[in-house]
Amino acid sequence: MQEDFRLIVDLVLVLAAAAGGGLLVALLRQPVLLGYLLGGMVVGPAGLGLIKELIQVETLAQFGVAFLLFALGVEFSFAEIKKVQVISLGGGGLQIALTILITALVSLVVGWVSSPAQGVFLGAILSLSSTAVVLKCLMERNETETTHGQVMLGILVVQDLALGLMLAVLPALDQPAETIGLAVVTALLRISLFAGGAVAAGIWLIPRLLRLLARTESKELFLLGVVALCLGIALLTEHLGLSIEMGAFVAGLMISEVEYADQTLTYVEPLRDIFATLFFAAIGMLIDPVFLWQNLELILGLVALVWLGKFLIVTPLVKAFGYSLKTALLAGLGLAQIGEFSFVLASEGQALGLVSRRVYLLILGTTAVTLVLTPFVLRLVPSFFNWAESVPWLRPYLDADVPKEVASDIPIQGHLVVCGYGQMGRNLVRLMQEHGLPVVVIDQSESKIQQLREAHIPYVYGNASSLRVLETAGVDKARSLAIALRDPMSTRLCLKRALELSPELDTVVCANKDQDIELLYQLGAREVVQPEFEASIELSTHLLAGVGLALPVIQQEMQQIRSHHYLELRPERSPAQVSRELQLAARDMNSRWYRLPDKSPLADMTLEEANLRYLTGVSLIAIRRAKGEEVDYPDATAILQTGDRLLLVGTTEELAAFDELAKGEVAIHDENMLCHWMTLGVNSPVVNQTLAQLDVFTRCSVQVQAIRRDGKFFWFPDNNMNLQAGDLLLLCGAYPALNQLQQLLSVQGVQSIFPVLS
Incomplete structure (x- = not known):
């Protein structure tokens, strides 16, 4: 077969194997990155040996690294760092430095490496966590706006930024021990000069070039120009003695602040995804499954060591920066894996001779296993905290979200509490103030709190889902509560804990997803608003009025839709889907299935008569009858029956109170009492x-x-x-x-x- 045609066949085989592996792991709900590695292992030399032009494929795979780093630079946002700048810059920088220092010392003492330079290199690899996997997990759980989500993303952004510096300094570590210091200084000086030139080009040259390309209104020409710019700067850095990856990252940074950054990223992303797939598959081709199996015990030990080590570094750091123990634990568990960009460092390090083939394979295996474990760990974390909160001596440590700052003019009683000062929260506050109503805002964003200070609006700086923060805002003496948080989990906890303080509080809640509507009503919300459905109602009102329908008739119809909890507008879901969504939501809260005892005084009572939330504080969100029927989100007319299994949500004390009530150990109202x-x-x-x-x-x-x-x-x-x-x-x-x-x-x-x- 001709050599050039053989290369085409190899590329097709690699991409097909990567696609197959990605599909397999996606069905197993794992990061697709692992599927690309698996596909490469199958067709590589250590697998079926189908790839003949291995060197050429690896060379093309370098485009994947370049486009990955370029896109990372374009996506880099100083605004994201600014949200949590203290923990991002301070905590992220310290985490990287401590990981490198501790790894270098331990690896030298144990004998894993033969020189300090190799120890530093190994520490750099372990210091990076997986932006792709962590971000995907946070997005799946809608936790990107939570405190722990913002902390993790802030640290990850700093790690991604540090990658560029690591790639630039890496070649200097290959120098002899006596000249390594001079080599590092020279590399840093070269970086500084290059960065100065890049800043100048980013201010005066790049924006004009992109505007010129955009003026042609040709997508192909714009993409061609951007790719040429990316690879041209990457080759320039290689010529200057730095790395191609460093150049691609800097090229992305030069574009990130230009108005065409989003357009650039949109055009480049398909190229990035294809070549990045090729890169990770090429990494997989270098992995020897026989070697991994023979060293499985060692790799699992390294995984445990890495996980424990990074957890013990990140958790105290986050706690030291003033965050609660719960946030620190979540961040420590979430960032304990080794990231996908460690593959880039490992490949470069092997090429420079900083690690042996055996150590390189151990790094690859350890990284792959940590990436597999991360989604499982993050899914188990809520269950762990539910258990921990049931242990009396642990609960005070986990619920230590105290207000960071409280405005001096906060009203005492009869006020309105608004949780979340995003666009919706700002509009609510403005409208309430126009009617002269006292308002208190709860938010945990420093930038939002600064806006409240400047506007002289009473505020509590803290986590709105914390009982102590809600107490400080005077929820127990408030007239009403509006919850406009972007995170569904925080929304549920905020509602539940607010009603613990004031069971009859008038609460209106914004539901981020239509699946949350019934659950929020079941947890005690007086009114639940879903923005997309409300927009549909307003559009329909305008259109129906335009065709001549009487406005009172239209308003009555729209109000009926609201009173039915938008049921007419919600997509139809099977009972099995509703049950699965309900149990996933309940899993993130303190919940349990409870079997109603025989001869329970609650038997044959409706939920309205039992008045469970007011008597015990629990929320009943599902009933499984003895015959197998399931009633999700039961209404007030649902009748409790002997043998029912009840899905309850509540604190440990509330669940214990319900148990006593169900067993008849405390009285409930009847005809005489x-x-x-x-x-x-x-x-x-x-x-x-x-x-x-x-x-x-x-x-x-x-x-x-x-x-x-x-x-x-x-x-x-x-x-x-x-x-x-x-x-x-x-x-x-x-x-x-x-x-x-x-x-x-x-x-x-x-x-x-x-x-x-x-």
């Missing part, structure tokens, strides 16, 4: 008195069955227990007695927060 929640006012004279000191309950034949304090339940409180301001008292007795007690205690400063149950 009612249970009624009342809140103890701040100025009440009974504050700081014990139940034993008060005979008012005995005189009225009313029993204090429970006290709810700071979201925790105290069932059948001891007579020596002190009453505190803000306590919710569960009073049970006959209707006349409860009514009499309400009037009596109102004089003493106790206000009812619920209408008397009837």
